[in-house]
Amino acid sequence: MHFKKPQIVFSDKLPDLKLFKGGKGGSAALLIHDRILLNRVPNFGDWAKKFPASYAVEAGEELKDLASYSKHLEKILTLANQFSPRELSIVVAGGGSVGDFGGFTASILKRGVNLIQIPTTWLAAIDSAHGGKTALNVAGVKNQIGTYYPASQVFLVRAALFAQTSAQAQDAAGELAKIALIEGGSKWLKLATASEQEGRLLWRFLPDAIAAKYRIVQKDPFEKKNIRQFLNLGHTLGHILEAYHGFSHGSAVAQGLLFSVEWSRKKKLLKASSHIKILNLLNQTFQFTPLTEIKGFSKIPKKDFMELLLSDKKRHSTSEISFVFLKDYGKPLLKNTPALEILAEARAQGWVET
């Protein structure tokens, strides 16, 4: 199988339906969107009305629950059946959970229909809308099922992204920092001198961040070659904070990055000068607060930590995890690491009860 990079379109406004690829452009397009966009994004309601069919959902992990998926799909099928499967496009407007839900649906509906993504959160615009991974949750465990199904087009819409709060923009910094650490190069260090507001900063770095992600994805789209897994930097530990403490994805990944950098230095994978450069980026530019300095943070009980760690999809065997270290700025390194070793380090760094 090969991976076809989507057409990436940057635009100021919600796109004209004529721009959609597929059998009949917008005239056979089914919009699946986060209901909140009707209130948040100017003119979203008028734009949604141009679609011959649309389906509004509540964003969040519950949307991705397989147990309730059947009811959604029955309704979506009723809407979809007015079109020929060959002509149908599913257009997904929303953040990560809506993108996963809509992308998975497009990938299995009639064994796959044309998919167009319009990420409306910074996190989705930088990361999750790209690379073709879709997923649902099973019995409360995240992303247990899913597909590789790249969109044919991804629209980055300034008006939608700038309608987010500044906290949401801040949250995207976790994924932006991840891409910077994986890709390296001087351009990310310029972030340090950027005095713009967060949204404008993200919008300016968005084309670079997206291009960097596709460079990695295209080398290993189906995660067979231990390359795409570099994108998991900060995620193994981050997911645990997300699940146990309800951290937002971006802030959890930020903590995961700090953890991985610290551990890489301890293991002497990372030399001192690179360590300082990276810490500057994470602490000064991105202003990530160390986990143990976050108000109200309580250490995770060992049992919960291990359970979450071992449910990770990146598990290499019964007791080992593919963990992403850094051997330099721009040089990630994948190592199969015993879960118990990760536990010991998590205790050392104050994540887990001793």
Add this chain to the structure above:
Amino acid sequence: MHFKKPQIVFSDKLPDLKLFKGGKGGSAALLIHDRILLNRVPNFGDWAKKFPASYAVEAGEELKDLASYSKHLEKILTLANQFSPRELSIVVAGGGSVGDFGGFTASILKRGVNLIQIPTTWLAAIDSAHGGKTALNVAGVKNQIGTYYPASQVFLVRAALFAQTSAQAQDAAGELAKIALIEGGSKWLKLATASEQEGRLLWRFLPDAIAAKYRIVQKDPFEKKNIRQFLNLGHTLGHILEAYHGFSHGSAVAQGLLFSVEWSRKKKLLKASSHIKILNLLNQTFQFTPLTEIKGFSKIPKKDFMELLLSDKKRHSTSEISFVFLKDYGKPLLKNTPALEILAEARAQGWVET
């Protein structure tokens, strides 16, 4: 994307687990099987016990219902989570419904794990276990969702196939006849002189039938080029008999073939000499009974017929269906055909109430 043809293995007995490809062969294999095989196939229980994990299901369309899928998947995940996703193989032993269910599950579990099919009905051995199509049903409508996900290996096991009743073997004749009509050539005509019992006949023709199917699938694995759809010969009308009258799949397809041949002749697509040759094959060799001569058959009400016809996945547009005709023995022809024209012909051939 491209399609990788599975390794096809013919064997007398249930295969040694060491023959399984994948990370760790049989030692990370999860068996999903039709429960009935424990009673039907000699030594099946002992063989199943060799797997580190197994999950028994009741075959049938209910197994494929998306509404109950979540419960199955929770249990399957509990079993699967003892293995690394990269090493896990899902081995599916059963007929069409179990193959669809297990194949779909393998295709989405952790975004896809190694799949091995062991079809245990003649219908699955000839047709459904090959070509990578998987599917579930939504709200009672067949195959509304699914994936293209070829197995890495397909085992054809004589002991399992011969454990079926002669009626089940007879039922497979529908798909065998379909392949004969699509592929053409003299070898299928030799079926006419075969005096063997049904099972032995099917076993002898199985390698040819499977090879013929892959020749077509490999030209158009994802149904983008109007070639793979040839395999739909007899199915558009057949599915309606299956859904409305509860015909078995094979006998429904047999009727669909008779319908298509008759219509192709009426439309003068098929010349008289070919028509006679084909009718000989269908009526003499395969001994298909014409629909209107089947005891207890009642014509289908127009409303039900149209509803089922328009829910067909092969629908080309709102009102047209891609219908497979024959322009000669071995020469299928795809034509976008108005649903109302199909209705008129179904009335003329005594399928639908006038």
